[in-house]
Structure formats: structure tokens, C-alpha cells
Amino acid sequence: MTNAAPSVLVTGATGGIGRETAQRFVREGHRVAIADIRQDAVDALAEELRTEFPGADVLPLELDQSSVPSVEAAAEAVRGWSGQLTTLAVVAGVLQSEGVPVTRLPVEEFQRVHAVNLTGPFILAKHFIPLIPTDGTGSIVMVASYWGREAHPLYAAYCTSKAGVISLVQVLAGELAEDGIRVNSVAPGNTNTQMHQKHLRDEAAELGITFEEMRDKHWSTIPMRYAGEPHVISDAIFFLASDQASYITGATLDVNGGVVMS
Structure with a gap:
């Protein structure tokens, strides 16, 4: 792989969907920065990818996407590694710890979920957009949820955080369209x-x-x-980042077995 290959950052790379996403981009010849909350976990994944795909250019990064200093450090690392970022794939997310009414939902739990699921994608976009090329090849893909499309009682923190991702995608798509940067999301169901x-x-x-x-x-x-198995979500992420989706922006692609029809 050469420095001319497209470069990708995958957050939540050691999770089920993130791992499949990283593997897919590496398999297709991309240079991939894999980021997650624990350095030892991303180091181990990097070794797995280099073993499976000899010559793979993989950058393991410890990243807390809810932390501005952590994201800033990751952006500088990516800048030094590749100079730019063709695709930002925001996969990392957390579930609400339990389903409870709003009156029993601790404010701290609401804030924790939003910090990772919504504030995190905002911080990532803020600091990585300057690295994304404006020649029509750049894209951002975020993982939302079909629970961001419809409200589910007892899960106020999770539903509102993922609804916010869908809205953030539309905001960014409008802001970045003239720069040739596409922004989309995937809405999984049970994976x-x-x-x-x-x-x-x-x-x-x-x-x-x-x-x-x-x-x-x-x-x-x-x-x-x-x-669905994790690869069906990574397939959708890869598609939205590819030239095959060159006229798609501001969209949320449902990959959830049809649950939005239920």
C-alpha cells in the first residue's frame, strides 16, 4: 500500500461493527487508522490486520471521542500519518445502562450516553473536517440507530442521542456540500x-x-x-463512503431488517 491510497479513521474499531468496518476498508486497499478507548485493544487489532493483510498501513490510536483533548491528539496523529483523511467513520457508541422512565433516569446517565453518542461525533467532525479533501472524494459516515428515527419509552438517553446523530448528519451535509464532502449515516437495528x-x-x-x-x-x-451480522453494517458504511454513493448526502440508510415498518 502506498501513501496515495485513501485514508480512513474508524472509531469504535475494536467492537463488532467497528472491527468489520476496519477489515473491509483494509481489504479494499485503504490506509486505516483504528481508534478505540483502550490502546492495548487497538494495538492487538492492528497486529491482526497486518497479519491477515500483509503490507496493510494501519495506525492504532487510543481515542475517547467524548474528550476534546483526545480527539485533538488523534487529529494531529492522523495529520502526521497521512496528511489528510478521506473518510471519517464514526462507529463508536454506547447503550443506555437500563430502561427507566425519565423521572428515574439519572442526569449523569443521560449525559454519559450523549457525551459518547452525540457530543463525540460533533467533536470528531469539528476536528477532522479540516483534514478531509474537498475534491469530491471526502466523506463522513456515522452510525445512528433506528431508535433515532422513532421514540421508545424508557430509553430517553439513547433515543435522543441517536436522533441527534441523524440531525447532525443533515446539518453537516448542508454545510459541506459545496466543499464536495458527503455526510451520511447508517441506522442499524438489532445487530x-x-x-x-x-x-x-x-x-x-x-x-x-x-x-x-x-x-x-x-x-x-x-x-x-x-x-443482522456486523458485516451488513460495515457493508453499508463502505458503500456510503464509496464512489457508488457519490450523489448521496444527508441520508440515513436503514439497515435493520425492516424494523422501521413494524
Whole structure:
């Protein structure tokens, strides 16, 4: 791989969707900066990628996207590594710790979720947009959620944070269109990641039922009757960043088995 190859930053790179996204961009010949909250985890992923794809140009970064100093440091590292950033893929996110009414939802929990899911994408955009080329090749792709399209009782922090991502994408798309930078998002539903499986196990334990019963209860609400594997989300992210989506901006692509129709 040469320095002429497109460069990509993937946040949340050690999670299920982030890992698949990083692998996809590396496989397609991109230089990829992989960022997540723990340096040891991104270092390990970098080694995996270099082993699987000999010659891969991978930059592991410790990054807390809710922290301005952390994002500033990452932007400087990327500037020194590649000079520019073709694609910013904002995958990192957190779930709300439990479903409770607003009257019982701690302010600190609301702020924690928003710090990562909404303030984080804003900070990333603010500091990385200056590195994105304005020749029509640059793009930003964020991971939202179908719960950002519709409100779900007991999950005020999560729903509003992801609704904010969808709105932020539209704001950025309008601001950056004349610069040739496209901005879009993907709205997953239940995706079969470790985070999703942990949520199912925790909820099953609370209700005193088996993991399989809880899984079937959740997945029965999906028209396609199963949770998509992480690669279906990374496929959508890659598509939105590619030339095949050259006339798409400000969009949120539903990749959720049809749950928005339910």
C-alpha cells in the first residue's frame, strides 16, 4: 500500500461493527487508522490486520471521542500519518445502562450516553473536517440507530442521542456540500454483536427466562426474523463512503431488517 491510497479513521474499531468496518476498508486497499478507548485493544487489532493483510498501513490510536483533548491528539496523529483523511467513520457508541422512565433516569446517565453518542461525533467532525479533501472524494459516515428515527419509552438517553446523530448528519451535509464532502449515516437495528448479546443475557436474567427465549422475543419483532451480522453494517458504511454513493448526502440508510415498518 502506498501513501496515495485513501485514508480512513474508524472509531469504535475494536467492537463488532467497528472491527468489520476496519477489515473491509483494509481489504479494499485503504490506509486505516483504528481508534478505540483502550490502546492495548487497538494495538492487538492492528497486529491482526497486518497479519491477515500483509503490507496493510494501519495506525492504532487510543481515542475517547467524548474528550476534546483526545480527539485533538488523534487529529494531529492522523495529520502526521497521512496528511489528510478521506473518510471519517464514526462507529463508536454506547447503550443506555437500563430502561427507566425519565423521572428515574439519572442526569449523569443521560449525559454519559450523549457525551459518547452525540457530543463525540460533533467533536470528531469539528476536528477532522479540516483534514478531509474537498475534491469530491471526502466523506463522513456515522452510525445512528433506528431508535433515532422513532421514540421508545424508557430509553430517553439513547433515543435522543441517536436522533441527534441523524440531525447532525443533515446539518453537516448542508454545510459541506459545496466543499464536495458527503455526510451520511447508517441506522442499524438489532445487530448480532457481543454488545447485543450481553444486552439479551442481562435482560433475560432480569426476567428469569433463558437467553434463547429473550433472543427469540427480540428477533420476532424484526420482519426478517433475525439480527443482522456486523458485516451488513460495515457493508453499508463502505458503500456510503464509496464512489457508488457519490450523489448521496444527508441520508440515513436503514439497515435493520425492516424494523422501521413494524
